[in-house]
Amino acid sequence: MKSATRSESYKVKVGIFVVLGVLILVGGILMVGTLRKTFVNKIDAYAVLDDVNGLTKGSNVWFSGVKVGTVKHVDFVENSKVKVTFGIEESSQRFIKKDANVKVSTDGLIGNTIIVLSGGSPEAEVVEDGYQFRVQKEDSQQDMLKTLQENNKNLLAITADFKELVRGIKGGEGSIGKLLTKDDLYQKVNSTLTGLEAATVNAKATTVALAQFSRNLNTQGNFVNDLMTDKQMYTDLKQTVSTLKETSGNLNQTSTSAKALVSNLQQTTNQIANDRTGTVGVLLHDEKTAANVKSLLRNLESGSAKLDENMEALQHNILFRRYFRKKRQNEEKSDTLTQVTTLGKMP
Incomplete structure (x- = not known):
C-alpha cells in the first residue's frame, strides 16, 4: 500500500517538473525573440493621441509593412491625451521622414494594437531623436463595429422592404404584379411587343429602301446626280427658274390689269344699268x-x-x-382672170 502511494507521488512530481520545464522553455524562446533586438541602437520619438485603443508597452511599430521598433512608454498628459513614446531602429531611421504620420491600427482585423508610420516625401528631412510625429486619425474597431451595425440595420430594412415588394407583386399589386397575375394584361403587352417588332421590321425595310434610293440618286446619269455634278445644267436650271420668276411677275401684272379691266367693265355696266x-x-x-x-x-x-x-x-x-346678163358675164371673166393669175404665181 505504501509502495503504491510512493509511486503515485513520484509520478506527480515528475509531471510537475515536466510542465515547469516546458513553461521555462517556452518563456525562454519568447524572451529570446523579444530581446533579440534589445541591444540594437535606436532613437526615441513620440506622438500625442486622443485614444490608443489598448496600445501597451512592447507593442510593435511598423513602417511600410516592416517592423522598425517597439513602444517604450504609454503615459497620460494634459487634456486627457496619451503620449506614446517608441523607439525606432537607427538602420531604418534614414527611410522615415519628418512629414510622416502616426496612427494606431491593429495587426489584422482583430489582432494586437500597433503603431503604424506612413507617408513621407523624399525631399523631407530624416527624423531625429525626440521628434514628435503628426497623428493621423483612423477608425477604431468600435467605430468599424458601429458602422457594421448600421449596415446591418440598413440591410434588415432593405430586406423588409423587399419582402413587402415581393408580397405586393404576388398579390397582383403594381404594374409588375398585374403583368404577372392578369392574363389579359399579358396578352395586351404581348400584342404591343408584336406590333413593335413589326414596326421595327418596317423601319428596317424603310431604311433599306432609303439607302437604295440614295444609291440610285448617286448613280451617274441620274437627273439629281447630273444636277449636283453638271455645272452647265445647274446654270441652265437657274436661268430657267429666273425666267419663270420673270414670267410669274408678268402674269401678276397681267392679272392686275385684267382685274382693273373687269372692274372698269363692271363700273361701266353699272353706269349703263343705272343711267x-x-x-x-x-x-x-x-x-x-x-x-x-x-x-x-x-x-x-x-x-x-x-x-x-x-x-x-x-x-x-x-x-x-x-x-343683168352683161353684168354676170363681166363677173365671170373677172373670176377666171383671178384664177389664172393665181395659178401663174404658183411654183
Missing part, C-alpha cells in the same frame, strides 16, 4: 322705246325682203334682162 336717260339705258328700261325699236327692226326686215323680191322681178323684166 335711264342714255340710249342704252332707255332701251333697257323704257318698254315703249324698246317696242318701237323692235317694230322698226321688223319693218326694216320686211322692207329688205320686199326689196329682194323687186330686184328679182327686175332681173326677169325684159327691159333690164340684158343689163
Whole structure:
C-alpha cells in the first residue's frame, strides 16, 4: 500500500517538473525573440493621441509593412491625451521622414494594437531623436463595429422592404404584379411587343429602301446626280427658274390689269344699268322705246325682203334682162382672170 502511494507521488512530481520545464522553455524562446533586438541602437520619438485603443508597452511599430521598433512608454498628459513614446531602429531611421504620420491600427482585423508610420516625401528631412510625429486619425474597431451595425440595420430594412415588394407583386399589386397575375394584361403587352417588332421590321425595310434610293440618286446619269455634278445644267436650271420668276411677275401684272379691266367693265355696266336717260339705258328700261325699236327692226326686215323680191322681178323684166346678163358675164371673166393669175404665181 505504501509502495503504491510512493509511486503515485513520484509520478506527480515528475509531471510537475515536466510542465515547469516546458513553461521555462517556452518563456525562454519568447524572451529570446523579444530581446533579440534589445541591444540594437535606436532613437526615441513620440506622438500625442486622443485614444490608443489598448496600445501597451512592447507593442510593435511598423513602417511600410516592416517592423522598425517597439513602444517604450504609454503615459497620460494634459487634456486627457496619451503620449506614446517608441523607439525606432537607427538602420531604418534614414527611410522615415519628418512629414510622416502616426496612427494606431491593429495587426489584422482583430489582432494586437500597433503603431503604424506612413507617408513621407523624399525631399523631407530624416527624423531625429525626440521628434514628435503628426497623428493621423483612423477608425477604431468600435467605430468599424458601429458602422457594421448600421449596415446591418440598413440591410434588415432593405430586406423588409423587399419582402413587402415581393408580397405586393404576388398579390397582383403594381404594374409588375398585374403583368404577372392578369392574363389579359399579358396578352395586351404581348400584342404591343408584336406590333413593335413589326414596326421595327418596317423601319428596317424603310431604311433599306432609303439607302437604295440614295444609291440610285448617286448613280451617274441620274437627273439629281447630273444636277449636283453638271455645272452647265445647274446654270441652265437657274436661268430657267429666273425666267419663270420673270414670267410669274408678268402674269401678276397681267392679272392686275385684267382685274382693273373687269372692274372698269363692271363700273361701266353699272353706269349703263343705272343711267335711264342714255340710249342704252332707255332701251333697257323704257318698254315703249324698246317696242318701237323692235317694230322698226321688223319693218326694216320686211322692207329688205320686199326689196329682194323687186330686184328679182327686175332681173326677169325684159327691159333690164340684158343689163343683168352683161353684168354676170363681166363677173365671170373677172373670176377666171383671178384664177389664172393665181395659178401663174404658183411654183
